[in-house]
Amino acid sequence: MxxxxxxxxxxxxxxxxxxxxxxxxxxxxxxxxxxxxxxxxxxxxxxxxxxxxxxxxxxxxxxxxxxxxxxxxxxxxxxxxxxxxxxxxxxxxxxxxxxxxxxxxxxxxxxxxxxxxxxxxxxxxxIDGWSLEEYCREESWKLRKAQQLENGLSRVINYHDYPEEERQRIDLSYKNYANIIKYQGEIIQFMINLCEILEFVTEKKNILHLDIKPENVMVTKYGRELVLIDFGRAKRITKADRFARVKMAPANYSGKETVERMFQYGTLGYAAPECYTEAADGSEFPFRQPLEKGKMSIESDIFSFGATFWECLNIFELVTGNKWFSGESHDFYKANFLSDEAYCDRDLSLTSIHYHKKLENIIRTCTKARTTHYLEEDNREFYHSYSELKKDIEDARNSAPTIVRAENIKVRNAFGMFGVTMAVATAFLLMIFLYRLVGYGVAMDKWDSLMSGYNVTRFYKLDTISTDLMKTAPGSKQESTYNMISEFTYQDGDIDDKEAALLVKLLKKMNSREHLGEHIDEMMMHGNQKNFREISSEIMTLEPETESDGYRIAKAIYNTEVGRTDYIEAYELLDRYKDDSRFSNAVIKLRNVLDNDETIRMLADYKGIERSEIQQHLAEIGG
Missing domain, CATH: 3.30.200.20 (Phosphorylase Kinase; domain 1)
Known part of the structure; x- marks a missing residue:
């Protein structure tokens, strides 16, 4: 063995x-x-x-x-x-x-x-990090930790087993207004990030996850980015039929849930009411709502989304003193939540009073009890897309309170000594200087941290860090800063539309346009063949126009695929660059755009040759 x-x-x-x-x-x-x-x-x-x-x-x-x-x-x-x-x-x-x-x-x-x-x-x-459940309970509030044993192994001890002094310290930390506001800010950002991930999964790829819960959302150690895991319950849907239907064996709700006889499709406590199966053996179905059992949709995942973050915001031990949740969450939910009253319309009444009311409203709407018309997309009592859910979360973030800093007495005295006008001007110039000096250093530290433990799960952090770098870089460092970022982006191989959008955004922030053509060439050399429509569209937003090779090809792709024009010019350009190995992916993309019956007929008429000759010529390019 x-x-x-x-x-x-x-x-x-x-x-x-x-x-x-x-x-x-x-x-x-x-x-x-x-x-x-x-x-x-x-x-x-x-x-x-x-x-x-x-x-x-x-x-x-x-x-x-x-x-x-x-x-x-x-x-x-x-x-x-x-x-x-x-x-x-x-x-x-x-x-x-x-x-x-x-x-x-x-x-x-x-x-x-x-x-x-x-x-x-x-x-x-x-994923080097924590599950969302571990991050909230262990990393943020220190409610669980590993204790070393003499034999070199470890055991987990929970908050209720801590010494009295340590429990009191954690209690005081939870009652601290600044700590709560900081934690709320983290959770709101996690909610926005997960919305963006699920928007891609469901609204772009037509896939329902159907097992969203804190254990299936990872938080990376470096960058605090989210990664969604465990698609074992996922189902495909279509634009025409947005429902996934699952037939489950009936279960005895009076007994113990087993792997063979699950109560629900997903996980108890997080799955939407429609994900629960028929009752068997004389037991009672826990919900009295008008729903079709086993008919799941984006609304089902949104319910689980709300239940997930409701749990993140409810630190039961610190508010109620209850030991139940320190153990198995499944037992806690089964004993306390399998009813209409407790399971749906969840609020934050048992947690900190400092949480934003809008945040509570979002959680309640996500977990709202099902009504007769809950699946109708014009029913505004429910969320039907992640874009509308994200919009409300961003509104909550923008209106949520932040920590107010105390007035700086030295600055106030400076105004009195040198006059308001002079002080404002001096302070403004000093602020700009310090912002760039300190801000660039801070951004570089973040960059170094990103590089030291890089893996693909941390890539989304690149947007924020690189934007900060370019925003704070002195004029003399902008070119080298951009080169550093672009080299990092290209090292992973072909770039996609999001990476190209980032690079274009950085180029727009640069004061000098001296090397713009070279940077566009690099983007077109490294573009993913599937994303050239989007990449070219991004490049076309740059000013001024350049005469670089990459820009010409990008313009041809944009004009023919987006603008539906300039086919003759594009064909001649294709012939010019057909053997240029630097732009092989872009050349193949342009060939594919032109390779259709209508365009081939137009080109043949213009050239005065047979369509088969155009077809043969296109077939030889990139072959």
Whole structure:
């Protein structure tokens, strides 16, 4: 028997330096047993962190046996493939169908062993950070921590087991107005970030997650960016039919929930009421709302979104003194929340009085009890898109209170000594100087931090940091600052539309246009073939026009694909650059734009030649 799993290009082992018991164990859920792993190239070399998700090959659902591996490959894996362009979605590195002679004891499952007979393995990207639940309870409010034992292992102790003095210190911290406002600001930003991720997932890619909860949202250690994980329950929808329908086996709500007989599709406490299954064995369905069980939609995920952040804002131990939530959240929700009154219309009445009222209204609207017309998109009592939800959250952020700084007595005296006008002018100039001097240094520190522990999950931080760098850079440093940022952007390979938009935004902030053409050329050299329409559109917003090669090609793509004009000029330009390897992706894109019956007919008429000659010429370009 072996502790090593061999994949396509890498071999994988469990990282036994990780975890309380030094066994690599991270968590167990309804879909998989999760361990921290290490991946190494088959020929050896450096080791990299990863996540090993061991999933049962077959699962029982009522009387039906489900081939979990087949379902994963046909559904979940294709969903992951569609979402890989978003860096805030966890990545899959490999799917190992046959574990070979790998075998590992596991006390968390009935069989007590993980091997090829019962499991396959999905290898995912390792997110260095916390789950949203861990971030709120452990990192922010210190309600849970690991305690070292004499044998070198650790155990988790909760707030209620802390010494009295430590509990009092945490209580005072929670009652501090500044701490609450700071925490509220973090949560609001997380809400906006998750809205943006889900807007991409659902409104662009037509996928419902259907298991949104604090454990499935990761917060990166560097940059505090969100990454959405675990698409094991995800379902596809379409523009024509925005509903996912799931038939679940009935469950006994009076008994214990099991993996074979789940109460809901998703997770208890976070799943929307329509995600719960029929009651069986004489038990009572917990909700009396007019809904179709198993008919799920974006409104279902929005309910889970609200339930997730409701939990983040409700620090039960510090407000109620209740020990229940320190244990298993599933038991807490089952015992206290499976009813119309408690489960829906959640508010912040049991938490800090300092939270913004608008934030509470958002949570309540997300988790609103279902009514007869709750799915009608003109029903303004419910959210039906992440764009409208995000708009309300941003409004709450903009109107939320911030920490007010005390008046600076020295500045006030300066006004009295030198006169209001002179003091204002001096202070303004000094402020600009200090802003650039200090601001650029701070931004560079953030940049260095980004570089020191870079992984793809931190890429979205680039926008904020690079904008700050360019905004604060002295004129003499703008060019080198832009080059530093663009080189970092290009090192990952082809750039997409968002990265191009960032680079264009930075170019607009530069005082000098001396090297504008060169920078446009670089963008067009590194553009992803799928995104040249958007990249070219961004470049066309730059002024003044340049005569660089990249600009000419961008203009041709923009004119033909967006403006639907200048096809003759574009064809002649294509012929000019067809062998220029620097712009191979852009040339292929321009060829593809021209390669259609209507344009070929127009070009053939203009050239006075057969259409087949135009077709043959286009086929030879980039072939």
């Amino acid at each position: 072996s502790r090593e799993i061999r994949g396509t290009d890498f071999k994988f082992t469990v990282d036994t330096s990780h975890g309380l018991n030094k066994d690599g164990f991270i968590a167990i859920g309804t879909e998989s047993i999760v361990y921290k792993g290490l991946k190494t190239a088959n020929e050896g070399g450096l080791q990299f962190s990863c996540v090993l998700k061991f999933k049962p090959r077959y699962v029982q659902s009522g009387s039906e046996v489900i081939d979990r591996l087949k379902k994963f490959k046909e559904e979940e894996l294709t969903i992951f493939d569609d979402l890989q362009e978003c860096r805030s979605i966890v990545r899959i590195f490999d799917v190992i169908e046959d574990l070979g002679d790998f075998s590992m004891p596991c006390e968390h499952i009935a069989s007590k062993v993980i091997n090829r007979d019962g499991y396959f393995c999905v290898v995912e990207e390792y």
